[in-house]
Amino acid sequence: MTESFIDNPQAASVRLVDFEEARVVPGIVPRTFILIVSGTKPYLNMKVSLSPLIYIKQPEYWGIEVVGSLSGIGLPATAPYTVSLPLDGILGTKGIEVIGANNRKTFDVP
Numbered sequence: 531m532t533e534s535f536i537d538n539p540q541a542a543s544v545r546l547v548d549f550e551e552a553r554v555v556p557g558i559v560p561r562t563f564i565l566i567v568s569g570t571k572p573y574l575n576m577k578v579s580l581s582p583l584i585y586i587k588q589p590e591y592w593g594i595e596v597v598g599s600l601s602g603i604g605l606p607a608t609a610p611y612t613v614s615l616p617l618d619g620i621l622g623t624k625g626i627e628v629i630g631a632n633n634r635k636t637f638d639v640p
Contacts, residue, residue: 546631547571547578547598554626554637557616563639567596567628568612573604580615592622596630 549569557564571578576598583593594615617626617639625639 543601544597544599546629547576547596548632549596549628549630552628552635552637554617554639561640563617563621564614565594565617565626565628565637566612566614568610569596569630570608571598571611572606572608573598573600574607574609575602575605576600576609576611578611578613580613582615582620589622590624591627591636592620592625593627593629594620596628 547569549567551569552565552567554563554565556562565580567580569578577600578596578598581595581597583595585592596613620626621639625637627634627636
């Protein structure tokens with residue numbers, strides 16, 4: 531990652547979102563895994579996604595952020611969300627770490 535990218539301003543339309551449950555389940559193909567995260571989003575029209583962090587060297591636990599984004603005006607009503615992400619190519623040497631606004635959870639993944 532170049533210094534100029536790190537120094538760029540942060541986006542104002544994107545924020546970390548809390549999650550209530552996170553789990554890693556086996557995929558259909560042997561030795562593949564899927565991360566499933568669920569919780570309550572603060573805006574009805576917020577899009578929640580899972581965003582892996584970028585590393586130069588494989589970490590022990592690969593960080594994956596729970597990110598909420600809004601376009602336009604946020605409708606102030608809570609709603610449940612569930613998102614998933616295949617973990618192919620984004621595993622640390624020991625596993626992953628799910629990163630929310632106020633909580634973190636690590637998983638050892640074989």
